[in-house]
Amino acid sequence: MSESNTPHNPSNEVERAHDAGALAQADRFADPGVPAHQPRLTDTDPRAAKRAERTVVILFTLSALGTIGSLVAYFAVRPDGTTQGVRLSTLMLGVTLAVSLLGIGFAAIHWAKSLMSNREYIDERHTTATSPEAREVAVIALQQGVEDSGIARRGVLKGAMVGALALFPLTIAVPLISSVGDDWNVSKFRHTLWQKGRRLAYDPDGRLVKATDLTVGSVAHVQPDATEEERRTGEWITEKAKSVVLLVRLNPEDIKSEHRPGASYEGIVAYSKICTHVGCPVALYEQQTHHLLCPCHQSTFDIADGAKVVFGPAKRPLPQLPITVDDEGYLVAEDDFSEPIGPSFWERLK
Structure with a gap:
């Protein structure tokens, strides 16, 4: 009958007992799961949803008007070399750019909070490698996201968003292009x-x-x-x-x-x-x-x-x-x- 050469360590037994106790304690608590979905007014009242859509369209329209206003201010209110002229030009550009950017930001936030889906979903963790099946699931998820956003069935909202986003780059591109002929004599x-x-x-x-x-x-x-x-x-x-x-x-x-x-x-x-x-x-x-x-x-x-x-x-x-x-x-x-x-x-x- 042979004896083990490994010395007896009481601390190991204490650690194993502690781990077992922790697992048993964890088993006592049930998984709370995803809380019950609380519908919003826009989910249950079509008129509220329509009002929210109009609000988003108005915000995108304000953004587009702000972009157009910034272009008008850039060309029409040029600094004339005086302190008052520089201040007025800076103020006009700042206000119109703020309207353009804030319109896009507020529209996106209001759209997400009132019209897009607010349900909670659970995604199971998978291995790092992406299988063909996982790719198909990702495509389906993207399609579901587009459907949840409601952009496909809200043509006016989609047009307002595309118009605001398409116009905004002009606030940067036009000043850059117009400065090509400026005096760069250092x-x-x-x-x-x-x-x-x-x-x-x-x-x-x-x-x-x-x-x-x-x-x-x-x-x-x-x-x-x-x-x-x-x-x-x-x-x-x-x-x-x-x-x-x-x-x-x-x-x-x-x-x-x-x-x-x-x-x-x-x-x-x-x-x-x-x-x-x-x-x-x-x-x-x-x-x-x-x-x-x-x-x-x-x-x-x-x-x-x-x-x-x-x-x-x-x-x-x-x-x-x-x-x-x-x-x-x-x-x-x-x-x-x-x-x-x-x-x-x-x-x-x-």
């Missing part, structure tokens, strides 16, 4: 409104900036000084957008490097606000570290060290505006930026 970004002797003015009120206005740690958003006649021209907004600058006063001892010697004045540095990644406005300044953060993609620049990139996707420093003061103590530009502002592009020399 060399325009090599020059801005800044030139020797042009004064710095606060943005947006246009007050001139004196060096004595700024204390160590203070920040100012500035633009080129311009006359009332210049500001009335259509080109002002575009040129101003390229010329916006962030002005910061540092302790002169904290400045490690600049784009060129003497570009700052008594610790006051001026850098382009346009991120060199994709052109977002860089305006979040951290006083203790002298870091400037772009809120779009978190590119971070050290303005005490020539606005070099210390973090993020940007690949080059922010361009620096060389500044000094005139005889009246106002801050003025000594020249334009030494390199193109904004995102890097394929024709940039530096």
Whole structure:
């Protein structure tokens, strides 16, 4: 009579007893199954179903009208170079696109909740490999889904849906196609409104900036000084957008490097606000570290060290505006930026 060499382990017996108890406990609970179907009003009242169908058709029609309205707004309400013109154009495009998208979304939701089948079905889990029989079952399920949606017997609803979905891509295609002839001359970004002797003015009120206005740690958003006649021209907004600058006063001892010697004045540095990644406005300044953060993609620049990139996707420093003061103590530009502002592009020399 031989004895087993495997040592007796009481914990194994405890685990087996626990598993058996769990199985016995599970057998005590009956499978609740699928709850009884609760019919909706549209399932029992043909008039309610008809009202729901009309509502969906109206929503799809509103979407189509929104698409047409966006095309009209795109061509008829063009930005005229003024702030009011840009705002009106943006508002009209935003409202009409919202109507177009929301019409499709609300129509789809209302259709699904009120007209499509809301019964619960059970699908048994099968093996991963798909047999010919399973494919036939899938085709039948798809056909059943089409039948449950009611699209085959609701011609008006189907036409409204197809029309809304067919029109919506025009809101994207038309602006893209119409922009083919736009001016893509990137060399325009090599020059801005800044030139020797042009004064710095606060943005947006246009007050001139004196060096004595700024204390160590203070920040100012500035633009080129311009006359009332210049500001009335259509080109002002575009040129101003390229010329916006962030002005910061540092302790002169904290400045490690600049784009060129003497570009700052008594610790006051001026850098382009346009991120060199994709052109977002860089305006979040951290006083203790002298870091400037772009809120779009978190590119971070050290303005005490020539606005070099210390973090993020940007690949080059922010361009620096060389500044000094005139005889009246106002801050003025000594020249334009030494390199193109904004995102890097394929024709940039530096």
